[in-house]
Amino acid sequence: MGKLQEDFEKIWAVIRRVPLGRVATYGQVAAEAGFVKRPRLTAQALAHVPPGMEIPWHRIINAQGKSSMPEGSRGNREQLKRLKNEGIKIVKGKIDLEVYRWRPRSLAPLLD
DNA sequence: TGCTTGACCGACG
DNA sequence: ACGTCGGCCAAGC
Numbered sequence: 001m002g003k004l005q006e007d008f009e010k011i012w013a014v015i016r017r018v019p020l021g022r023v024a025t026y027g028q029v030a031a032e033a034g035f036v037k038r039p040r041l042t043a044q045a046l047a048h049v050p051p052g053m054e055i056p057w058h059r060i061i062n063a064q065g066k067s068s069m070p071e072g073s074r075g076n077r078e079q080l081k082r083l084k085n086e087g088i089k090i091v092k093g094k095i096d097l098e099v100y101r102w103r104p105r106s107l108a109p110l111l112d
Numbered sequence: 113t114g115c116t117t118g119a120c121c122g123a124c125g
Numbered sequence: 126a127c128g129t130c131g132g133c134c135a136a137g138c
Contacts, residue, residue, distance in 0.1 A: 004135075027122090037133065038133060039121055044118085060119080062120065067119080079119095
């Protein structure tokens with residue numbers, strides 16, 4: 001396994017902890033996985049999720065409270081649809097992070 | 113080898 | 126509520 005692949009695993013592990021009905025930002029996920037200031041690693045990890053792997057990818061949104069997928073794209077609609085199904089309110093394409101952001105017990109892993 | 117591009121972010125004006 | 130900038134770093138060309 002390459003190092004990048006291992007990093008992806010850590011990111012995916014964090015994403016799997018985001019509970020139903022809540023969301024997390026790219027930067028938040030990266031930091032929680034031990035990669036501060038590397039939100040793009042989360043984006044990359046999501047883009048490389050193996051087919052068939054079960055993971056709540058739709059709960060990851062950007063720091064502006066919006067889906068980062070191209071507006072109007074299939075993925076974008078699918079994401080918003082799933083979030084609504086989980087009871088999340090979306091006003092003008094935006095989610096209130098103050099209300100729906102996932103708040104884990106530990107802010108960052110001290111181990112690795 | 114160098115430059116551009118990303119499912120990004122926070123600070124600043 | 127914008128637009129810009131610098132930080133970040135793997136991939137593709």
